[in-house]
Amino acid sequence: xxxxxxxxxxxxxxxxxxxxxxxxxxxxxxxxxxxxxxxxxxxxxxxxxxxxxxxxxxxxxxxxxxxxxxxxxxxxxxxxxxxxxxxxxxxxxxxxxxxxxxxxxxxxxxxxxxxxxxxxxxxxxxxxxxxxxxxxxxxxxxxxxxxxxxxxxxxxxxxxxxxxxxxxxxxxxxxxxxxxxxxxxxxxxxxxxxxxxxxxxxxxxxxxxxxxxxxxxxxxxxxxxxxxxxxxxxxxxxxxxxxxxxxxxxxxxxxxxxxxxxxxxxxxxxxxxxxxxxxxxxxxxxxxxxxxxxxxxxxxxxxxxxxxxxxxxxxxxxxxxxxxxxxxxxxxxxxxxxxxxxxxxxxxxxxxxxxxxxxxxxxxxxxxxxxxxxxxxxxxxxxxxxxxxxxxxxxxxxxxxxxxxxxxxxxxxxxxxxxxxxxxxxxxxxxxxxxxxxxxxxxxxxxxxxxxxxxxxxxxxxxxxxxxxxxx
Amino acid sequence: xxxxxxxxxxxxxxxxxxxxxxxxxxxxxxxxxxxxxxxxxxxxxxxxxxxxxxxxxxxxxxxxxxxxxxxxxxxxxxxxxxxxxxxxxxxxxxxxxxxxxxxxxxxxxxxxxxxxxxxxxxxxxxxxxxxxxxxxxxxxxxxxxxxxxxxxxxxxxxxxxxxxxxxxxxxxxxxxxxxxxxxxxxxxxxxxxxxxxxxxxxxxxxxxxxxxxxxxxxxxxxxxxxxxxxxxxxxxxxxxxxxxxxxxxxxxxxxxxxxxxxxxxxxxxxxxxxxxxxxxxxxxxxxxxxxxxxxxxxxxxxxxxxxxxxxxxxxxxxxxxxxxxxxxxxxxxxxxxxxxxxxxxxxxxxxxxxxxxxxxxxxxxxxxxxxxxxxxxxxxxxxxxxxxxxxxxxxxxxxxxx
Numbered sequence: 001x002x003x004x005x006x007x008x009x010x011x012x013x014x015x016x017x018x019x020x021x022x023x024x025x026x027x028x029x030x031x032x033x034x035x036x037x038x039x040x041x042x043x044x045x046x047x048x049x050x051x052x053x054x055x056x057x058x059x060x061x062x063x064x065x066x067x068x069x070x071x072x073x074x075x076x077x078x079x080x081x082x083x084x085x086x087x088x089x090x091x092x093x094x095x096x097x098x099x100x101x102x103x104x105x106x107x108x109x110x111x112x113x114x115x116x117x118x119x120x121x122x123x124x125x126x127x128x129x130x131x132x133x134x135x136x137x138x139x140x141x142x143x144x145x146x147x148x149x150x151x152x153x154x155x156x157x158x159x160x161x162x163x164x165x166x167x168x169x170x171x172x173x174x175x176x177x178x179x180x181x182x183x184x185x186x187x188x189x190x191x192x193x194x195x196x197x198x199x200x201x202x203x204x205x206x207x208x209x210x211x212x213x214x215x216x217x218x219x220x221x222x223x224x225x226x227x228x229x230x231x232x233x234x235x236x237x238x239x240x241x242x243x244x245x246x247x248x249x250x251x252x253x254x255x256x257x258x259x260x261x262x263x264x265x266x267x268x269x270x271x272x273x274x275x276x277x278x279x280x281x282x283x284x285x286x287x288x289x290x291x292x293x294x295x296x297x298x299x300x301x302x303x304x305x306x307x308x309x310x311x312x313x314x315x316x317x318x319x320x321x322x323x324x325x326x327x328x329x330x331x332x333x334x335x336x337x338x339x340x341x342x343x344x345x346x347x348x349x350x351x352x353x354x355x356x357x358x359x360x361x362x363x364x365x366x367x368x369x370x371x372x373x374x375x376x377x378x379x380x381x382x383x384x385x386x387x388x389x390x391x392x393x394x395x396x397x398x399x400x401x402x403x404x405x406x407x408x409x410x411x412x413x414x415x416x417x418x419x420x421x422x423x424x425x426x427x428x429x430x431x432x433x434x435x436x437x438x439x440x441x442x443x444x445x446x447x448x449x450x451x452x453x454x455x456x457x458x459x460x461x462x463x464x465x466x467x468x469x470x471x472x
Numbered sequence: 473x474x475x476x477x478x479x480x481x482x483x484x485x486x487x488x489x490x491x492x493x494x495x496x497x498x499x500x501x502x503x504x505x506x507x508x509x510x511x512x513x514x515x516x517x518x519x520x521x522x523x524x525x526x527x528x529x530x531x532x533x534x535x536x537x538x539x540x541x542x543x544x545x546x547x548x549x550x551x552x553x554x555x556x557x558x559x560x561x562x563x564x565x566x567x568x569x570x571x572x573x574x575x576x577x578x579x580x581x582x583x584x585x586x587x588x589x590x591x592x593x594x595x596x597x598x599x600x601x602x603x604x605x606x607x608x609x610x611x612x613x614x615x616x617x618x619x620x621x622x623x624x625x626x627x628x629x630x631x632x633x634x635x636x637x638x639x640x641x642x643x644x645x646x647x648x649x650x651x652x653x654x655x656x657x658x659x660x661x662x663x664x665x666x667x668x669x670x671x672x673x674x675x676x677x678x679x680x681x682x683x684x685x686x687x688x689x690x691x692x693x694x695x696x697x698x699x700x701x702x703x704x705x706x707x708x709x710x711x712x713x714x715x716x717x718x719x720x721x722x723x724x725x726x727x728x729x730x731x732x733x734x735x736x737x738x739x740x741x742x743x744x745x746x747x748x749x750x751x752x753x754x755x756x757x758x759x760x761x762x763x764x765x766x767x768x769x770x771x772x773x774x775x776x777x778x779x780x781x782x783x784x785x786x787x788x789x790x791x792x793x794x795x796x797x798x799x800x801x802x803x804x805x806x807x808x809x810x811x812x813x814x815x816x817x818x819x820x821x822x823x824x825x826x827x828x829x830x831x832x833x834x835x836x837x838x839x840x841x842x843x844x845x846x847x848x849x850x851x852x853x854x855x856x857x858x859x860x861x862x863x864x865x866x867x868x869x870x871x872x873x874x
Binding site for chain 2: 212213214215217218222226231234235236242244245249250251252253254260272273279283284438439440441442445446
């Protein structure tokens with residue numbers, strides 16, 4: 001036992017020297033308890049590998065405005081020892097205010113007119129990438145429009161648009177690598193679109209036909225593709241957040257050069273799973289990027305009724321997670337932030353929280369009419385004046401990379417392709433009855449086999465009671 | 473690769489399918505319920521024949537283990553004695569050695585070794601990342617396990633007490649059970665969720681829950697309950713190797729049972745029931761701790777001239793209706809003894825299944841002895857009355873066999 005401690009102490013001190021552990025604390029203006037690993041943990045095999053478990057100084061960290069005002073009378077030399085580390089003390093009784101005097105500013109690169117504000121913190125984007133990003137944002141718009149109309153015509157039962165959030169969808173996807181595992185909420189089909197999911201594949205899932213990868217088992221917009229590293233959308237809110245911590249953990253264990261990326265809305269941050277997912281990712285030091293799309297509305301619940309904090313970005317620090325607030329309607333800002341976040345997550349093996357401010361222009365879904373709880377003027381304003389697609393388009397056009405001709409060509413060809421995809425998907429036959437019982441387990445259990453046989457017999461006996469096109 | 477079958481099963485060879493995993497099924501006659509020893513008795517070849525023939529209709533286990541000669545008698549000398557929690561640990565350790573994707577997560581499972589010491593020593597051996605101490609949030613670490621499983625790991629998620637897994641119900645029901653199906657088979661979730669449950673000694677209502685009744689409806693999961701060190705190790709290994717999510721129910725009061733188990737590697741079949749004591753007069757179906765109450769009652773019954781057939785159903789979802797059915801066809805009388813509440817428990821489902829499938833073979837209505845529909849009280853006497861006792865079992869058998 002003594003041997004073990006002596007060995008680990010040496011290891012710790014040598015690690016300290018080599019990596020300057022003591023010097024790498026992120027600069028903060030107020031003291032905070034340091035959750036240090038025990039000597040025991042540091043000497044365990046996995047932790048000896050620097051790439052898995054040690055924090056390095058990052059290059060692009062902005063010191064955040066203080067929540068606590070420094071007191072002149074505070075005596076830093078005197079500290080109290082508590083579990084969790086040393087804490088300074090003060091005889092001045094002061095409560096941390098419930099909110100900071102100044103809201104956390106959001107990072108943006110392009111102004112409303114599509115002009116770059118400052119060259120400083122901005123990763124340049126090539127013409128090829130910018131054009132592709134714009135094309136995909138426009139495609140997403142057309143796709144949302146056409147599928148929404150299809151639902152209104154009764155051709156699909158349900159749809160959910162991402163109108164107003166195209167920049168978040170596409171720019172975040174563009175900033176990731178294909179090996180990064182994406183766990184969506186449900187308003188991020190753009191990520192899948194970027195990764196190569198075709199319009200036909202989207203249509204097939206919405207129609208739940210035989211070509212659907214989900215085999216007709218989920219509602220429309222619940223896309224999923226293991227090939228594209230995009231986990232199947234699951235309806236309950238925020239369940240993907242602890243799962244993302246698990247994915248990050250798995251990637252960390254296997255030492256992959258990839259991170260988990262997961263999305264959540266403003267409403268979803270009220271769920272217990274938000275707290276759990278962030279806390280776990282922080283404690284596990286898992287490479288996870290949490291992207292919160294703060295679009296102002298959770299169905300009919302405005303954010304003022306959802307939480308009382310300054311949005312979601314301030315919650316990151318509560319978990320010990322580095323966070324940033326970004327203008328979600330600025331494609332370049334989102335691209336920059338996600339790209340940096342991903343680097344940090346993978347290199348430093350830590351979670352990052354990004355709050356992307358935006359507005360949900362569309363209704364929550366086709367089952368919702370948002371004019372019932374918000375002004376039509378408000379919606380119109382965000383749709384026209386604060387449109388993320390138009391804003392990015394201006395920048396791309398100003399660079400001479402896009403023209404009106406390209407625009408009309410893209411929109412008309414995408415529209416045509418979509419209409420064809422819908423027509424084809426509609427005609428494609430549905431799943432056979434066997435798919436009702438497959439994939440519940442890897443191999444059907446006896447009771448399922450019996451139930452299948454029973455149902456088959458019933459259908460064969462009275463085919464007139466079952467819809468046309470229903471086949472075994 | 474053909475797995476060898478244990479001896480005394482010449483007829484069994486004809487039903488043996490080399491691709492199937494051989495789980496030597498054994499007859500266990502515990503010497504006494506109250507003592508903590510569990511001695512393996514002789515290898516009733518009739519019983520083993522019966523159990524082997526079950527296998528041709530059962531599911532394949534993904535990775536066939538090499539199951540060599542099984543114990544036909546405790547006196548062969550091979551094998552080692554250990555307690556049930558050690559058997560679980562052994563199974564877990566062997567699987568972690570075998571497959572680097574297997575990992576453990578839960579509260580206090582790391583250097584503390586787990587509240588019931590099932591993960592003792594594993595963190596030392598495999599590191600703090602692979603045997604992960606999590607913050608207190610059952611929904612979170614269950615969700616984490618699911619996410620990790622979808623990414624290729626094989627997590628073993630420990631709930632400190634099964635009752636706490638109620639907090640993880642959302643993840644277990646909506647994601648664990650469903651995602652393989654709703655993703656069209658694209659993602660598998662090979663997790664094992666395990667923990668102690670059942671009525672302990674004055675642990676109070678919240679810590680004496682029988683979650684198997686709440687979980688049994690969830691489509692997509694499998695449930696097994698271990699009751700002896702032998703099947704604990706076997707089921708643990710099988711559950712880890714299964715591609716489906718498996719919930720392994722352990723019992724708080726059974727962790728210190730001692731038994732001699734084989735040195736060779738073996739796995740138990742997840743969907744198979746265990747023949748504890750073959751008999752002719754009545755079929756008694758039970759699982760987990762109630763097995764021992766039943767066996768104690770069986771001693772009394774034998775003295776009174778009855779010959780009960782005791783089956784430990786082990787597989788709670790799906791039920792092994794093959795073994796159960798064969799027994800019912802033989803004895804024509806069924807008594808179910810369980811720890812679940814009367815309403816909506818495993819016994820209730822089993823009663824329905826037996827009535828539906830074997831109605832013509834029954835000479836008497838299926839009787840089910842279960843706990844009352846009350847929260848488990850703290851006071852020792854009250855608690856004792858809420859759990860089915862051997863005397864009740866004896867009375868019930870006498871009543872059914874009139």
